[in-house]
Amino acid sequence: GTIVIEAAQMACNIAAGSRRRFAFEKYVPFQKQVWDTLKREAVAAEVVRSPDQKPIIFGSDVAHRMVDFAQRNAARAGVADVIEFRGGDALQRLPPIDVSTTGGGVMVLNPPYGERIDVGGVAKGGPRPAGDSGGFEDEPNVPRFGARELPQTEGAGEFFNQLASHWKKNYAGWTAWVLTPDLKLPGKMRLKETRRVPMWNGPIECRLFRFDMVAGKMAGKA
Known part of the structure; x- marks a missing residue:
């Protein structure tokens, strides 16, 4: 639930990490009174929802x-x-809300890849995730997985084709974002992306594709 939980925390203006403890709190220079003040300020800035308010973010998984x-x-x-x-199959999941009066909705999909759907290439050299530091360090001869040009399995291609048809039929007015290492995904879905954002998911080179959905077809480029 990482994507939807972090989106919900952003919507409620909940500071990242405010519900956890950090290792630096055990360091000698740590000033507890300063840290407690910062946390109180962060909590005071949170958006408090009334008990009768409905959910604004929705998530689902087949498992x-x-x-x-x-x-x-x-x-x-x-x-x-x-x-x-x-829970439920993405090919049967209907919109959780009516977005016709709200100006649209946003979907984010992070389909299986990597070990479960093999990536298409390995590039030597370049930056590599630097463990718990959260940054990158340059080390030669460290493999990174490149975005794939080769098609995935026929089964995966058929799933994405069916998913696109489902979206076009039921999700008019929505914007869909799909994170994948497969550069050929828009072709499999028979959709034209309106944005293509290069990014890395750990060591895997990916693209974040944006698809703007209108009834039965794709919206034109912005």
Whole structure:
């Protein structure tokens, strides 16, 4: 539930990491009174929702076990009331809300890849994730996985084609973002992306594709 939980925390103006403890709190230079003041200021700036307000963010997974995990994580993150989780097949998932009067909705999809859907190439050299530091360090001869030009399996291609048809039929007015290492994904979906953002997911080179959906077809480029 990482994507939806972090989106919910942003919507509620919950400071990142405000519900956890950090290792630096054990360091000698640590000033507890300063840190406590910063945390109180962050909590005071949070958006407080009334109990009768409906969820504004929705998440789903085909594995109901993962849905249970996500619900627990959302509760620990303080946003359980902001999110509605459901299980089910993405090809049968209908829009959770009517966006015709709100100016549209946003979907984010991070489909399986890497070990489960093999990436297409390995590039030697270049920056590499630097462990827990959260940055990158330059080390030669460290493999990184490049965005793939080769098609995926026929089964995966058929799934994305069906998903695009489902979106066009049921998700008019929505914007869909798909994170994938497959450069050929828009062709598989028979959709024309309106944005293509290069980014890395750990060591895997990906693209974040944006698709603007209108009834039965794609919207023109902005």
